[in-house]
Amino acid sequence: MSKNNTYILAIESSCDDTAAAVLHNDKTLANVVAGQAVHEQYGGVVPELASRAHQQNIVPVVHEALRKANVKKEALNAVAFTSGPGLMGSLLVGTSFAKSLAMGLDIPLIDVNHMQAHILAHFIEEEGYDKPEFPFLAMTISGGHTQIVRVDSYFEMTVIGQTLDDAVGEAFDKSAKILGLPYPGGPLIDKYAQLGNPKAYKFTKPKVGELDFSFSGLKTAVLYFYQKEIAADPEFVDKNLNDICASIQYTIINILMDKLKKAVKQTGIKHVAIGGGVSANSGIRKALKEAEQKYGWKTFVPKFEYTTDNAAMIGIVGYLKYLEENLAETGYTDTQVMAQSRLKI
Template identity: 65%
Template sequence: MTSKKPYILAIESSCDDTSAAVLCGEKVLSNIIASQKIHQEYGGVVPELASRAHQQNIIPVVHQALARAHVAKEQLSAIGFTRGPGLQGSLLVGVSFAKSLALSLDIPLVEVNHLQGHILSHFIDKEGNKKPSFPFLAMTISGGHTQILKVNDYFSMEILGETQDDATGEAFDKTAKILGLPYPGGPLIDKYAKEGNPHAFSFPFPKVEGLNFSFSGLKTSVLYFIQKNVKENPNFIQENLSDICASVQYTIIEILMRKLKKAVSQTGIQQIAIGGGVSANSALRATLQHYAKKDLWEVFIPEFQYCTDNAAMIGIAAYYKYLRKDFADMHVTAQARYNF
């Protein structure tokens, strides 16, 4: 029996993960992600290598997504894709593939803003998954973005504050690199921090107006701190790794929480939803749950599979656009910088 809800194939290729998902309405039938290991030896994502890997991965990933969902391409109602923001070369692979497939199947094409996808991942239909109601506050925290937004509707989002320089994920990864940890370093800092004392070392908090963020100063202070102590004791990092990780992580989370508390105070909104790769951080999730109990916030934290870049979040955003018949034409192009 054919479902009355549309089948949507979604494609995400904004950075170094090639992902495809199939959704039936708000329900995810498959969500396939192919990660690129090659960047580890360079300590960060190399754009040219990323785009080449996307070219190799996209057909197998889409094929696997359709097969796992038990959906034939002829059953698809639309193709959703990430238009931006992201790496231009990586985005081009996904955009070009989506356009070609939509054209061959003669079905609509739906462009999606990557950041809106992170926020709308909270509306994926799953048993036991409570969805936020409008308006709510959203905090997107990843390797490339740090923002606090007021979400009035699925596609009406107002930026209240954003980073003026580095993003949260970049602060984690650069700290890890300073400590000699492999890329991606954010998850490793989270791992080592669990064994450390978050108050062992203190780092400065940036003084930034309003609800905006800054992490470049923290990154510099960590670098100078490590250089100074390693000069005095060559084994300083090895002997204090867990405490360093815990202290840096505590500082980053405290920076985020101070701004979030200020946003709640200014707007009176106590529904908080987070998204982006850093939302997988265990200490941040625990801190948010603490505030949920302490200040009666209603907190929405995505499943781990929907924290990092994935096509399911693109699919849910594409679904809501599909309902509005908000389609893209075949002249659409990738956009590295893509505002709401």
């Protein structure tokens, strides 16, 4: 696929971040994200509140993305949006806005799979960033998903391992909640873990299929551990917070890396990329770099702004689909496309 002169407006609204981006071909001109602080008091995302906040945020976020990119809406060639997976109410806000804008401008509408976008974010043009070559393995780790995917081309992907229950991001956040840390707690566990002893406390690893994951048992183990220690010493967490966080993080990283090593061994593919919000975790990034040196892998870690939910990753998929489906020539668009909360790769 050769480059052309294409401007894509991308919209992401799968969970609690309202995001819009403008891409010129495969390069990001603007990537704007509006978070939703309303969920902090509930210790997690409340779907109804999320969809209401999206309705408030989407117009100013899109306006700001166009302003920062210095691109007028009349110059756009297509609108890309997240069609799933995600929270249905949140997805509907982005879907409805994208459809209306594309129809109003009479330009193609491109639906994007959120999970594919986390993987293809590696193909956003960034100075000094190496892009993976096909085939490669992608481990997508976030608050809602944990998958290992074999990627043979832009749109030929096969899930070879996935969580059977909870996602790794939820394991981080729920463990943090048990310890009394505010939401979102995953980044705080990472912060305190860097000051603690990762082998201070031992948590068992789940016994599941070779490439599959399970984190529900770990959450239960952390809860029982907390209850036992607090009963003996009410100040136990305050006295040992760094070591507890380091031990939880160490266990989670070992689970992820063990599965990834097995996937590399089974497929023979040594090019490994990570994506999703949890890939911002410093311990995971360090473990991946150590594996690169120890096992001869070539690893790909995205910029921080492309790890959490963002619209630039939706835009790069939109651009690649725009070229592959030759939308510049056909102008074809399916305005009947529906949001799908459980969309799969």
